[in-house]
Amino acid sequence: MIRVQDLSVSFRSPVLDGVNLHAPPASILALVGPGASGKSVLLKSVAGLLRPDRGDVFVDGVSLADKDEPGLAEVRKGIGMLFQNYALFDYLTVGENIAFPLRRLFDLPEEEVQARVSERLARVSLPGFEHRIPRSLSGGQKKRVGIARATVARAPILLYDDPTAGLDPVTSQKIYDLIKGEQREQRGCVVMISSDVAGVLTIADRVAMLHRGKLVFEGSADEAKTSVDPLVRQFIHGLVEGPL
Amino acid sequence: MTEASATLVDSGPSALGRLMAPVSAGVNDIAGLFRLLGRTLTLISQGKREKGALLEQMYIIGNRSLVFMCITMGFIGAIITFQSAVQSQRLLPDLTMLGATFIKLLVRDMAASLGAMPLATRVGAGIAAEIGSMVVTDQVDALRMCAADPVDYLVVPRFIAATIMGTAVLIIAGAVAILSGMVIANGVFDVNFHTYLNFSMVTLGDVGLGVTKMVAFCAAIAIISAQRGLSTFGGSEGVGTATTRAVVGSSFAIIVLNFFISGLGYFFVPS
Amino acid sequence: MSGSRLLALPARVGASLLSLADQIGGMTLLLSQALKRLVPPRVDRYELVRNLHRMGVQSVPIVMATAAFTGAIMVIQAAPLVERFNAREFVGWGASFVTFREVGPLLIALMFNGRVGANNAAELGTMVVTEQVDGLRALAIDPIGYLVMPRIIAMVVMIFMLTILGDGVALIGSIITGDLLLDVDPRTFLASAIPMLGPWDVIAGLIKSALFGLMIAVTSCYFGLATRGGAPGVGRSVNASVVAAATGIFVADYLSTFVLG
Numbered sequence: 082m083i084r085v086q087d088l089s090v091s092f093r094s095p096v097l098d099g100v101n102l103h104a105p106p107a108s109i110l111a112l113v114g115p116g117a118s119g120k121s122v123l124l125k126s127v128a129g130l131l132r133p134d135r136g137d138v139f140v141d142g143v144s145l146a147d148k149d150e151p152g153l154a155e156v157r158k159g160i161g162m163l164f165q166n167y168a169l170f171d172y173l174t175v176g177e178n179i180a181f182p183l184r185r186l187f188d189l190p191e192e193e194v195q196a197r198v199s200e201r202l203a204r205v206s207l208p209g210f211e212h213r214i215p216r217s218l219s220g221g222q223k224k225r226v227g228i229a230r231a232t233v234a235r236a237p238i239l240l241y242d243d244p245t246a247g248l249d250p251v252t253s254q255k256i257y258d259l260i261k262g263e264q265r266e267q268r269g270c271v272v273m274i275s276s277d278v279a280g281v282l283t284i285a286d287r288v289a290m291l292h293r294g295k296l297v298f299e300g301s302a303d304e305a306k307t308s309v310d311p312l313v314r315q316f317i318h319g320l321v322e323g324p325l
Numbered sequence: 326m327t328e329a330s331a332t333l334v335d336s337g338p339s340a341l342g343r344l345m346a347p348v349s350a351g352v353n354d355i356a357g358l359f360r361l362l363g364r365t366l367t368l369i370s371q372g373k374r375e376k377g378a379l380l381e382q383m384y385i386i387g388n389r390s391l392v393f394m395c396i397t398m399g400f401i402g403a404i405i406t407f408q409s410a411v412q413s414q415r416l417l418p419d420l421t422m423l424g425a426t427f428i429k430l431l432v433r434d435m436a437a438s439l440g441a442m443p444l445a446t447r448v449g450a451g452i453a454a455e456i457g458s459m460v461v462t463d464q465v466d467a468l469r470m471c472a473a474d475p476v477d478y479l480v481v482p483r484f485i486a487a488t489i490m491g492t493a494v495l496i497i498a499g500a501v502a503i504l505s506g507m508v509i510a511n512g513v514f515d516v517n518f519h520t521y522l523n524f525s526m527v528t529l530g531d532v533g534l535g536v537t538k539m540v541a542f543c544a545a546i547a548i549i550s551a552q553r554g555l556s557t558f559g560g561s562e563g564v565g566t567a568t569t570r571a572v573v574g575s576s577f578a579i580i581v582l583n584f585f586i587s588g589l590g591y592f593f594v595p596s
Numbered sequence: 597m598s599g600s601r602l603l604a605l606p607a608r609v610g611a612s613l614l615s616l617a618d619q620i621g622g623m624t625l626l627l628s629q630a631l632k633r634l635v636p637p638r639v640d641r642y643e644l645v646r647n648l649h650r651m652g653v654q655s656v657p658i659v660m661a662t663a664a665f666t667g668a669i670m671v672i673q674a675a676p677l678v679e680r681f682n683a684r685e686f687v688g689w690g691a692s693f694v695t696f697r698e699v700g701p702l703l704i705a706l707m708f709n710g711r712v713g714a715n716n717a718a719e720l721g722t723m724v725v726t727e728q729v730d731g732l733r734a735l736a737i738d739p740i741g742y743l744v745m746p747r748i749i750a751m752v753v754m755i756f757m758l759t760i761l762g763d764g765v766a767l768i769g770s771i772i773t774g775d776l777l778l779d780v781d782p783r784t785f786l787a788s789a790i791p792m793l794g795p796w797d798v799i800a801g802l803i804k805s806a807l808f809g810l811m812i813a814v815t816s817c818y819f820g821l822a823t824r825g826g827a828p829g830v831g832r833s834v835n836a837s838v839v840a841a842a843t844g845i846f847v848a849d850y851l852s853t854f855v856l857g
Contacts, residue, residue: 130466154472162470168463182471393843400850404698407853412693416686426677434673439699442706446842450714454831461827561725561827565718568834572710577658580665580703587672591777 082106082238082270083127087136096122098294099136104287106237107268109261111285111302113278115316118291120274121165124240127272128162129153140238158186161231165242167223169215169230175202176211179230186234201229205259221252228256232263239264241273245280253277257284278317282306290316361476361555362548365484368477378478382486387494390447394498397443398436402502403509405435410514420514424521427506433531433590436499437538438583441546444491445575448543449550452483453571456554457564465555475555484547491543492536530594538586545582546575619840623818630745630814638741639749647750651712655758662707663700663762667769670695675778687780688788691770696763696793696801702849704762705808708755709841713816716747717837720820721830729821744821748813755809759802800856807852808845815841 085102089095097119104110112120125131127138129145137146140156148156161182169178179198183189189197202210205225215223224244231239244260245253261284264271275281282288288305290298290313298305298313305317315323410423456479459465465475503522510516550571557567633639670691678687720743723729732739774780819837823829 125466128466128470130469150469150474153469157470157472160470162467164463164467166462168467170464170467181473185471185473393839397843397846400846404850404853408694408698412689430673430677438669442703443842443846446706446710446838450835450838454828454835458828458831560722561830562718562722564827564831565714565721565834568831568838569711569714569718572714572838573658573707576707576710577662580662580669584665584669584672587669591672591675 082141083272084139085123085127085136086139088123088126088133088138089135090119090122090126090131090133096294097126097133100291100294100296102289102296102299104270104272106270107264108286109264109271109273109284110287110289111281112272112274112289112291113276113281113316114291116276119294120291121242123291124162124242124272124274128160128240129156154186158234159236160238160240161234161236162240163224163227163231163242163244165246167215167227169223169226171215173215174211175207175213175215175218175226178215178226179233182230182234197233198229201233204232204263205229206255221248221256224248224256225259228259228263232267235267237267237269239269239271241271243274243276245275245277250280253280257281260284278319282317288317292316358548358552361480361552362544364476365480365548365551368474368481369485378482379485382482383490386448386451386483386486387490389451390444390491390494391497393447394440394444394494395501398440398498398502399505401435401439402431402505406506406509407513410510410516420510420516421520422523422526423510423514423516424507425523425526428503428522428524429526429531431499431502432527432535434535434538434583434587436495436502437535437542438579440495440498440502441539441542441579442576444495444543445546445550445579446572448487448491449546449571449575450568452487452547452550453554453557453568454564456480456483456551457557457567460555460557461560461563480548480551480555483551484544487547488540488543491546492539495539495543496536528595530590534586534590534594538583541582541586542579545578549574549578619818622822623814626740626744626818626821627814629740630748630817633738633741633745638738639745640742643742644746644749647746648754651750651754652757654715655708655711655754656761658707658711659704659758659762660765662703663765664769666699666703667691667695667766667771668773670699670766671770671773671777678778684778684780685784685788687774687778688770688785688790689793691774692767693793693797695766695770696798697804698801698849698853700763700766701759701801701804701808702845704759705755705805705812705845706842708751708758708809709812709816709838709845712751712754713812713841714834714838716751716813716816717820717834718830720817721823721833724821724823725826725830739821744817747817748810751813752806752809755812756802756806759805763798763801803856804849804852807848811844811848812841815844 083102083104085100088097088100090097100123102123112123114120122131126133127140129138129148133146137144139145141159143156145153145156170181173181176198179201180194183194183197198211199208202208205228207222207225207229210226215226218226228241228244231241241260245256248256257280260271260273263269273281273285282302282305285302288298288300288302289296290305292312298308298310300308305313308314308317311324314320406423406427409427410420413420413423459479465479468475468478507518507521510521511518553567553571553574557563559566671687674687674690678684678690683690723743729739729743732742771782771785774785775782816837819833819840823833825832
């Protein structure tokens with residue numbers, strides 16, 4: 082569903098170096114790695130928000146490299162994204178935030194839009210929050226609104242950038258359950274960055290690990306847990322001693 | 326990356342190149358600003374933005390700056406009148422033409438040039454900080470994910486609002502400056518209100534030139550501040566830097582534009 | 597509906613006035629705390645030199661460019677009047693007095709505010725948001741002596757020197773424009789300017805500059821240190837600081853104009 086081919090991105094210094102990755106449809110891929118290993122940059126490249134220096138990204142077989150903004154907009158109809166800082170539009174209400182992609186990408190009648198917004202809010206356990214403003218919400222609530230906005234268009238591809246960062250363990254588990262429940266229902270392709278390795282492994286089907294911009298592991302969740310590669314072993318199990 | 330990084334001129338790593346680097350950086354900067362201006366103007370007719378956004382921006386910009394500008398220009402009017410009176414009394418003791426000259430200069434130039442500087446501070450910093458905050462919290466990327474052009478959604482309403490409301494505010498503030506000058510001239514130098522409010526020296530050319538300057542300055546403030554906001558990077562410090570660059574860039578652009586428009590005015594618009 | 601909105605207006609004005617009083621009070625407090633650190637001197641010397649260098653380097657190019665254009669513009673503006681009253685000999689005086697006494701210090705102060713003032717507020721704001729200021733206190737380092745005083749001193753000294761430089765560059769700009777545009781010989785220009793302008797005209801302008809510098813310094817430090825709320829908070833502080841300092845500059849300009857005569 083998503084294929085990353087020899088992707089290299091650098092800002093003032095190289096951030097990603099020749100990454101090859103494959104995210105099959107109807108599965109959850111966990112993208113993990115130490116800080117500053119390039120995970121967010123990889124995710125943004127998959128969304129077409131960053132242009133690579135080398136390599137390409139194929140979304141459902143379509144290459145992103147030579148697309149301009151209108152071309153990318155077509156591709157993005159099939160992608161929903163949750164950003165690390167929630168990226169809720171603070172000049173819109175919660176309801177308007179969730180409705181935004183629907184109104185922009187599709188031509189749906191207003192009642193349908195409202196119905197979907199309410200349904201999403203109920204699904205993320207925030208019923209009746211349509212008229213609240215983002216500033217009045219807690220971190221966990223903002224994340225849930227972000228998930229509602231990312232999933233409202235029923236996109237087949239979902240990109241989550243660290244959905245449980247800064248949340249307490251109970252709320253984190255609820256978010257993981259929510260993401261997994263959605264994925265099982267919609268049979269979507271999910272790529273999820275997480276710094277909470279133990280937590281994300283409870284719902285991931287596949288795992289990819291980045292270290293200093295290079296892909297050092299790609300395989301199933303079970304393979305990740307039993308890997309003998311010292312880097313992977315240390316990170317997955319949270320050990321103090323090792324190459325990291 | 327985003328479109329902000331396309332360069333027009335690249336001076337290269339040689340010694341001459343390094344010396345010319347600030348110049349080529351400046352040229353690229355100006356080219357980028359004109360590109361943004363072009364896109365903004367095209368999108369004014371073609372764009373698909375939210376309907377309420379323009380009115381909201383006009384309210385925000387007008388509301389935010391009117392009181393500040395009236396106070397500011399009130400002070401400026403008083404100060405300049407006072408200084409002019411003190412100095413011209415060294416030449417001739419007769420202050421009958423004080424008001425007339427002051428009003429002419431105000432309409433032709435000072436309402437725009439002296440008023441645009443504090444306006445750049447108020448409006449420009451606001452635009453850059455707003456857009457910059459949205460960049461660092463990923464809201465601009467989120468817009469792009471929903472096929473919404475950030476220039477259309479964020480820059481166009483602010484551009485139109487700043488140009489229209491900014492000009493209106495400058496005109497009103499200019500009037501306040503005249504009034505405060507009148508009060509000072511009367512209070513300190515015993516110049517009759519009626520004598521001061523002498524519009525005889527003001528020509529249509531003066532009004533045209535003054536309004537042209539106001540529109541040009543406000544448009545410059547809007548585009549430069551929006552561009553600095555959109556090119557923010559680096560978290561909280563980045564927003565501060567963007568605001569700084571917006572105010573300084575706008576102020577400097579006003580001075581340079583004033584130089585050119587005044588020059589043209591000197592040759593083509595008789596006074 | 598309109599009745600309650602009518603009542604809301606005085607309430608909003610009242611609230612703004614209270615908040616204004618709060619801010620002015622806060623800044624005065626900051627200033628007095630800073631001044632206490634002058635006697636005996638408890639100012640971090642390294643920070644002082646670093647700030648002097650940085651603020652100067654940041655501002656010299658733009659102030660010089662501003663001054664050159666301003667000098668030119670003054671002549672362009674004075675030109676029609678000069679020609680109408682046939683007062684060619686007075687171009688030097690006309691352009692210069694406005695520059696040295698008023699427009700020079702004012703524009704330089706506004707540029708300095710936008711450049712150094714905003715940058716200062718952003719720096720201090722970021723330090724607050726990333727808890728560095730708390731970190732200093734935890735190390736028993738006095739934030740006012742270490743952060744605030746060096747910046748205040750550096751800003752006042754810098755703006756003073758920039759005004760001297762700016763006055764010179766503006767004069768050159770005026771002379772060149774006068775020569776090219778009005779055919780006023782540079783010697784005539786200076787000959788008219790020098791007798792009519794006393795040294796007091798230049799000094800008054802410099803005193804104003806120093807005063808504006810103090811205002812910019814205290815305002816930017818105050819708003820920077822009072823930042824709350826992450827990245828958007830820093831943007832808000834910079835915004836508030838730049839606007840407050842600009843207002844303060846105009847008020848100070850007004851008051852000092854009458855005092856300096």
